[in-house]
Amino acid sequence: MLAAFGSWLMARSAGGEWWLRIEDLDPPREVPGATRHQLDTLKAFGFVPDGPVARQSRRSALYAAALERLLDEGKAFACHCSRADVAAAGGVHRACAPGAHRRDPSIRLRVAHGRVVAFDDALHGRVEQDVSTTIGDVVLRRADGWFAYQLAVVVDDAQQGMTQVVRGSDLLASTPRQMLLQAALGLPTPCYAHLPLLLDADGRKLSKSLASMAVDASSPRTALRLAWRALGQDGHALADARGAPLAQALEAFDPSRIPRGALPVAALHNGVDRDAH
Numbered sequence: 001m002l003a004a005f006g007s008w009l010m011a012r013s014a015g016g017e018w019w020l021r022i023e024d025l026d027p028p029r030e031v032p033g034a035t036r037h038q039l040d041t042l043k044a045f046g047f048v049p050d051g052p053v054a055r056q057s058r059r060s061a062l063y064a065a066a067l068e069r070l071l072d073e074g075k076a077f078a079c080h081c082s083r084a085d086v087a088a089a090g091g092v093h094r095a096c097a098p099g100a101h102r103r104d105p106s107i108r109l110r111v112a113h114g115r116v117v118a119f120d121d122a123l124h125g126r127v128e129q130d131v132s133t134t135i136g137d138v139v140l141r142r143a144d145g146w147f148a149y150q151l152a153v154v155v156d157d158a159q160q161g162m163t164q165v166v167r168g169s170d171l172l173a174s175t176p177r178q179m180l181l182q183a184a185l186g187l188p189t190p191c192y193a194h195l196p197l198l199l200d201a202d203g204r205k206l207s208k209s210l211a212s213m214a215v216d217a218s219s220p221r222t223a224l225r226l227a228w229r230a231l232g233q234d235g236h237a238l239a240d241a242r243g244a245p246l247a248q249a250l251e252a253f254d255p256s257r258i259p260r261g262a263l264p265v266a267a268l269h270n271g272v273d274r275d276a277h
Helices: 002-013 034-045 060-072 083-088 149-159 169-185 220-230 245-252 265-276
Strands: 076-079 106-109 116-121 125-130 138-141 164-168 191-195
Touching (some): 002 164, 002 191, 002 245, 034 220, 060 169, 116 191, 149 169
Antiparallel strands (some): 116 125
């Protein structure tokens, strides 16, 4: 909900459209009905996308075409290394293990030695990463045949004409890889903004925590106020229970107040409780 609310506010406050994408690249791990539940919940909160909802699981032809182009141009290659091979190299792929061969190789993007990518994030400021030493050659298609997120999101952003990408800060470190892919494919680079994450008591991302619970669509104001505080906004702006919360939020929204770091959800709950009295 935090990413949806934050991205909606940033899009609307800039006079732009708010688009939504279902990043379901690993169908075997999909929970039946989860996507429909998420879309219904967003709709109940008033988050209705301005364009068609794209599902990555249905866009494989686009990714295959981009991958074939990279292979034809020598910018990507088949990698026969196992996970153990890459782990032995510190988790960074710089060269394939001698003599490695497998029937189901992955496909990787070639990353030149010393390749550094820098960009200005709307919330975090200047970000710089030496992709060659921290990531290495980037996986584009996994050995199990499924396309990697990095390839899919780059193709989708360009095909859908995205000019600004707003998402959680857990994806901040992925952005340089995506920018390398954009350059390799001759695609434009959108502006990026990475929102703070909500963490549980153990410091894990709340959406992936065992302690996380589904958002209650029957009581949107409570969840919106929690997300509002996580975005660093004035807690009293949504105090009027009679008003339309999204309209109130948009009127009071100040992007400069959004924090950069992760936030413990317990502290935010306490703050919401105080605001309610």
